Amino acid sequence: MKFISWNVNGLRAVCGKGFADIFKNLDADFVCLQETKLQEGQIDLSFEGYRSWWNYAEKKGYSGTAVFSRQEPLSVTLGMGVGEHDHEGRIVTLEMPDYFLVCVYVPNSQDGLRRLEYRMRWEDDFRAWVLGLRARGKGVVICGDLNVAHREIDLKNPSTNHFNAGFTDEERGRFGQLLQAGFVDSWRSLHPDEVKYSWWSYRGRARENNAGWRIDYFLVSEDLAPRIVSADIHNEVFGSDHCPVELILR
Numbered sequence: 001m002k003f004i005s006w007n008v009n010g011l012r013a014v015c016g017k018g019f020a021d022i023f024k025n026l027d028a029d030f031v032c033l034q035e036t037k038l039q040e041g042q043i044d045l046s047f048e049g050y051r052s053w054w055n056y057a058e059k060k061g062y063s064g065t066a067v068f069s070r071q072e073p074l075s076v077t078l079g080m081g082v083g084e085h086d087h088e089g090r091i092v093t094l095e096m097p098d099y100f101l102v103c104v105y106v107p108n109s110q111d112g113l114r115r116l117e118y119r120m121r122w123e124d125d126f127r128a129w130v131l132g133l134r135a136r137g138k139g140v141v142i143c144g145d146l147n148v149a150h151r152e153i154d155l156k157n158p159s160t161n162h163f164n165a166g167f168t169d170e171e172r173g174r175f176g177q178l179l180q181a182g183f184v185d186s187w188r189s190l191h192p193d194e195v196k197y198s199w200w201s202y203r204g205r206a207r208e209n210n211a212g213w214r215i216d217y218f219l220v221s222e223d224l225a226p227r228i229v230s231a232d233i234h235n236e237v238f239g240s241d242h243c244p245v246e247l248i249l250r
Helices: 011-015 019-026 116-134 169-180 186-190
Strands: 002-007 030-034 051-055 065-069 075-078 091-095 099-105 139-145 183-185 216-221 228-233 245-249
Touching: 002 099, 002 139, 002 216, 011 019, 030 099, 030 139, 051 075, 051 091, 065 091, 065 099, 091 116, 099 116, 116 139, 116 169, 139 245, 169 183, 183 186, 186 216, 186 228, 186 245, 216 228, 216 245
Parallel strands: 002 030, 099 139
Antiparallel strands: 002 245, 030 065, 051 065, 075 091, 091 099, 139 216, 183 216, 228 245
């Protein structure tokens, strides 16, 4: 099974940059999108052989997630059942016969870390959500823009970004707690020393200079780790300030 996750940072914009061809070329069983920035009815997008499920933010032009699947899920859940969080359209969960697939767009702590306190509550509630899924006796695949670089190897300039959103001790600590709760960072598990990024700022020619961050992930519950065939970061794909990331499970 091939999974793709991509923060498109505005799906309508990316559709004008070859999204349909990229989608078809990636040829995945599941394509999970973040930051669609859509309201219902603002786009007519479908692909032969796929069904799609969408979670829209109440705020126009903000956040939003979607999953395209070749396989029919047993059930689909939008959000995590916590009112404080679920109005931002950040989670789509598909229940499959032997695992759950969770597409997630984690809140950014923002400039000045003005949303860091909220982010910590969100992290704790999200961890409880995925552990609740795990407790139902199935594996869990988490994918999306998790808005954190876990280790210094995961961004170009760790020292100057130590106290910036996405690389604070608090955010990295919560990511570590999620791993310790029974999840594996698929790409890093296969590429322990490789430097590769999935997001680049639009400022300062960051992508041209490869001054990026790895903040897009596939995490799998430990029971699924033996099924990992490969993991990749498609930094050859343009159209967004993020690039797609990939996981293949046997």
